[in-house]
Amino acid sequence: MFNYHFDWAVVTSGQYAQWLLSGIKVTVELSVAAIILSFLLGLIIAVMRMSHVKPILWFAHAYLEFFRNTPLLVQIFFWYFGSYKILPKVVNDWLNTTNFEFSAAVIALTIYTSAFIAEDIRSGVRAIPKEQMEAAQSSGFSYLRSMYYIILPQAVRLTIPPLINQFLNLTKNSSLAMTIGVAELTYQARQVESYTFKGFEAFTAATLVYLALSVVITWMVTLYNKHVLNPLGVR
Amino acid sequence: MNPGLDFSVIWDNLTHFFIGTYPNGPIGGIVLTLYLAFVALILSFFGGLLLGLLCVSSNRFIRFATLAVVNTIRGIPLLMVIFWMFYLLPALLGGHSAPENWTVIAALTIFTSAYMSQIVQAGIDGIPRGQTEAALSTGLHPWQTMVYVVLPQALRNMIPSFVNQFVSMIKDTSLAFIVGVSELTHVATQISNRTMVYPTEIFFFIACIYFVICFAFTSLSRWLETRLAWRKAI
Numbered sequence: 001m002f003n004y005h006f007d008w009a010v011v012t013s014g015q016y017a018q019w020l021l022s023g024i025k026v027t028v029e030l031s032v033a034a035i036i037l038s039f040l041l042g043l044i045i046a047v048m049r050m051s052h053v054k055p056i057l058w059f060a061h062a063y064l065e066f067f068r069n070t071p072l073l074v075q076i077f078f079w080y081f082g083s084y085k086i087l088p089k090v091v092n093d094w095l096n097t098t099n100f101e102f103s104a105a106v107i108a109l110t111i112y113t114s115a116f117i118a119e120d121i122r123s124g125v126r127a128i129p130k131e132q133m134e135a136a137q138s139s140g141f142s143y144l145r146s147m148y149y150i151i152l153p154q155a156v157r158l159t160i161p162p163l164i165n166q167f168l169n170l171t172k173n174s175s176l177a178m179t180i181g182v183a184e185l186t187y188q189a190r191q192v193e194s195y196t197f198k199g200f201e202a203f204t205a206a207t208l209v210y211l212a213l214s215v216v217i218t219w220m221v222t223l224y225n226k227h228v229l230n231p232l233g234v235r
Numbered sequence: 236m237n238p239g240l241d242f243s244v245i246w247d248n249l250t251h252f253f254i255g256t257y258p259n260g261p262i263g264g265i266v267l268t269l270y271l272a273f274v275a276l277i278l279s280f281f282g283g284l285l286l287g288l289l290c291v292s293s294n295r296f297i298r299f300a301t302l303a304v305v306n307t308i309r310g311i312p313l314l315m316v317i318f319w320m321f322y323l324l325p326a327l328l329g330g331h332s333a334p335e336n337w338t339v340i341a342a343l344t345i346f347t348s349a350y351m352s353q354i355v356q357a358g359i360d361g362i363p364r365g366q367t368e369a370a371l372s373t374g375l376h377p378w379q380t381m382v383y384v385v386l387p388q389a390l391r392n393m394i395p396s397f398v399n400q401f402v403s404m405i406k407d408t409s410l411a412f413i414v415g416v417s418e419l420t421h422v423a424t425q426i427s428n429r430t431m432v433y434p435t436e437i438f439f440f441i442a443c444i445y446f447v448i449c450f451a452f453t454s455l456s457r458w459l460e461t462r463l464a465w466r467k468a469i
Contacts, residue, residue, distance in 0.1 A: 004326065065446075065450060065453075066442075066446055068453075069402065069406075069445065069446045069449035069450045069453060070406070070442045070445050070446050070449070071406040071407070071409035071420070071442075071445055072406070072409075073409040073410060073412065073420055074409055074420055074423075074438060074441055074442050074445060075442065077420070077423075077424065077434075077438050078434075078435070078438040078439060078442060081427065081434035081435075081438065082434040082435035082436075082437075082438045082439065083435070084435075085240060085435040086240075086435060172311065172312040172313075173312065175312040175314045175315065176312075176314060176410070178314070179412070179413065186312065186314055186315065186318075189318075190318065193322075199318075199322040200322065203315065203318055203319060203322065206315065207311050207315055207319075210310060210311045210312060210315065211307060211310045211311060213310075214306075214309070214310030214311075215310065218310075
């Protein structure tokens, strides 16, 4: 280590810097796509988990437990290598016209994260007094409508800090997509390492990018907690 | 037309899934997954305790330095930590390459210690201030206060969170695949590559194995949570 020759120019300019930049772009695309989809799916699962119809409740329960207690890497492999046998032919054909590595990574990240998001939304909903639901239903709203108009708008406000945490986790987890050949940041850092043997520089650059993302997002959550959830500073 | 599912491939390779190539080679499969998780759990318990105590130190410099380290580790993906260990450990050992198992254990320990330290910190913060004040006023040294009064109570409240962290750890051992450690996920990709046409069955099967192990511990954590809460109420 001590006679290692540092060469930061490798990662700050030229072709290899281009690789890292394109890696950042793919990481952001992957994360944004999975964040939007996993939020929608998580919302649906959360509502199903609180349903009074037993089969729907059981399905949501099984979904949550199964996908939370299985490694993301295995889920990525399942969707990338194994999904062709269980998906309908139409879907397979459509997926093959897209960039399949990318799509499989989005599917796996979405399903994995949606299970965590659903739990966060559910705890947000449970923090809303149940009299609100009773009042909404007794004034003629159906279950879904009282959820949509009364409960969820309040719950989502409470749920935003843990949700953003999950999105941050998702962004970090998107590094696993490199195992199926999605050229995101970690993949490109490793690529630079194997072309130049400058592992320290390449991984330092990638680490700093992930850190910057985390710091900015954590800071935003702190601001949100301070100014929106608790503007008066009540403890 | 989709080809049908054929689970006989699981049955044919069952010992391979459990112990890898064991009598003829290094141990692998589920046994190695659990071994990595247990060793890293024990190491990161002590790592987390140490970092957690440093985080609540009364010395401002120590506190900020530790928090900076902890938040840095929490801000990057585990895969990054594994790569750092993969390239850093050999350099630190003077050019000798470290065994892959220890690369992974080191990475998991560092990564999980950072998360455990947050649990420890929250546990210590959860003990009422009066306990510390009472212990100090009876003449105990700050260290004795921590070891005999605060920690025993705090640790008990932390047990469910520790079990949850262990579940994450079991899931995280699958990343050992990337540096070629033959734990369950790696064994599964090997079998899948060898048999060519059964990836669906194989990855579904190992997902179920991980699920059974992790769900058992998740349930244990929930049970502990209600049980410990009940005892505390007396």
